[in-house]
Amino acid sequence: KAGVTQTPRYLIKTRGQQVTLSCSPISGHRSVSWYQQTPGQGLQFLFEYFSETQRNKGNFPGRFSGRQFSNSRSEMNVSTLELGDSALYLCASSSDTGTGYTEAFFGQGTRLTVV
Amino acid sequence: AQSVAQPEDQVNVAEGNPLTVKCTYSVSGNPYLFWYVQYPNRGLQFLLKYITGDNLVKGSYGFEAEFNKSQTSFHLKKPSALVSDSALYFCAVRANTDKLIFGTGTRLQVFP
Numbered sequence: 256k257a258g259v260t261q262t263p264r265y266l267i268k269t270r271g272q273q274v275t276l277s278c279s280p281i282s283g284h285r286s287v288s289w290y291q292q293t294p295g296q297g298l299q300f301l302f303e304y305f306s307e308t309q310r311n312k313g314n315f316p317g318r319f320s321g322r323q324f325s326n327s328r329s330e331m332n333v334s335t336l337e338l339g340d341s342a343l344y345l346c347a348s349s350s351d352t353g354t355g356y357t358e359a360f361f362g363q364g365t366r367l368t369v370v
Numbered sequence: 371a372q373s374v375a376q377p378e379d380q381v382n383v384a385e386g387n388p389l390t391v392k393c394t395y396s397v398s399g400n401p402y403l404f405w406y407v408q409y410p411n412r413g414l415q416f417l418l419k420y421i422t423g424d425n426l427v428k429g430s431y432g433f434e435a436e437f438n439k440s441q442t443s444f445h446l447k448k449p450s451a452l453v454s455d456s457a458l459y460f461c462a463v464r465a466n467t468d469k470l471i472f473g474t475g476t477r478l479q480v481f482p
Contacts, residue, residue, distance in 0.1 A: 259413070288470065298460065298472040311469040345413055351467075356402040356421045359470060361413035 257281065259362035261346050267368045273334040276365045280327050280348030286310075287329040288359060289321060292343040301344075304329055305351065333367075341369045372397040374463050376473035383451045384481050391446040391476045393461030403444040404462040404470070405435055414460060420444060431455070451480045 260279040268274050280287050288311075289301040300313040304323035321331040327348070333340055343366050347359035373396045383389045395401055402421055406414040418429025425437045435446045444461060461473040 290472075297474045300469045300471060303469060305467075310467060313469065347414075347470075356419075356464070358404060358416045358419050360416060361406075363413045 259346055259348050259360055261344075261362035261365050263365060264363065265366045265368075267370060268336050269370055270336055270338060272336050273332060274336060274367060275330055275332045276344055276346075276367070278329045278331075278346030278348075278362060280329070280346075281350075281360055284348035284350050284360075285327055286349045286351040286359075287323055287327060288347045288349075289329070289331050290345040290347070291315075292345055292364070293341075298345070301331065336369045338369050341367060343367075372401075372463055372465050372468060372471050374461050374471055374473035376459075376461055376476045378476050379474075380477045380479060382479045382481065385453050386450050389448050389451045389455070389478065389480070391459050391461075391478060393444045393446065393473060394442050395444060395461070395463040396442060397463050397465040399465045402464045403435075403437065404464075405429065405433070405444075405446050406460045406462060406472075408458040408460065408475075417446070417459075451478075453480050453482055456480045 262277045286305045288303040291299045302321050303311040307323045318334045323329045343364045345364045347361045349357045349359045351357050375394045404419045405417040408414045418427050420427045420437045428434045458475050460475050464470045
């Protein structure tokens with residue numbers, strides 16, 4: 256069974272640009288979450304989608320947005336990039352049936368560098 | 371609001387010795403607790419979880435964790451550490467369908 260796939264693995268963007276990251280969950284998983292990992296802030300929750308609906312949201316500015324498609328694939332978008340957005344962005348999927356206690360499986364991440 | 375604390379930034383242990391990585395949590399209601407491990411330039415790998423039942427949970431690679439409700443702790447343990455266990459370990463908590471929150475991580479260094 257294929258794992259969580261994130262594309263691209265590495266990305267370099269310029270300040271002010273926008274970027275879209277993609278996540279394909281494990282087949283059959285309906286929950287997809289996104290996290291930002293930086294050395295200073297650790298793992299910060301961005302948002303979670305469940306069956307195409309945003310179920311939870313972290314404390315990030317509106318420049319960070321996401322969506323989930325009917326096949327459970329998810330994308331996150333960051334507009335007007337800032338240097339501080341440089342981070343490893345991790346996607347996780349779970350087979351959550353709405354109860355919240357199934358474990359999440361992570362992709363390898365997208366390393367975004369903003370210059 | 372739910373939160374997780376990992377009080378040690380780094381834990382050093384000699385190979386063959388037992389190891390403990392500490393985690394305490396705060397959550398309203400019944401907690402769902404998880405441990406993950408991260409190797410350099412990789413995503414997080416699931417180790418084990420506590421949902422309900424036996425307080426001692428066994429997971430991958432010989433790791434186990436003990437749930438203590440009165441102390442709101444969920445410490446990760448292994449009877450005999452390996453050099454290959456050296457990595458970054460994260461504790462996480464979730465209440466019902468709320469977001470999964472991670473601790474700041476503990477770097478485990480196992481010396482030969």
